[in-house]
Amino acid sequence: MTETRQNLVVHLAGAAQPLNIALDRAEAEALVEQLADLLKKGASRLLTTADGGRFAINFAHVATAHVESGRGDSNAYGAPSRATGFGG
Numbered sequence: 001m002t003e004t005r006q007n008l009v010v011h012l013a014g015a016a017q018p019l020n021i022a023l024d025r026a027e028a029e030a031l032v033e034q035l036a037d038l039l040k041k042g043a044s045r046l047l048t049t050a051d052g053g054r055f056a057i058n059f060a061h062v063a064t065a066h067v068e069s070g071r072g073d074s075n076a077y078g079a080p081s082r083a084t085g086f087g088g
Helices: 025-041
Strands: 004-012 019-023 044-048 054-058 062-071
Touching (some): 004 025, 025 062
């Protein structure tokens, strides 16, 4: 059975495609409560990804973002089944 994972979906200003970031479960739960405030203030945040890595994001450059539950996405940055970093 496919594992359900929390992903942060980020739409950057001026970018055609969103970024999908697989989040650590605890990070996703905390982010849901803080996301609106981070977007409003344009704050920077260091996130823990599902593979235990770190991902820095500056919300001042984000047009919109949301946390969604979905099946494990091997294409999401930070997914355990994906190569390290931005490699494929």
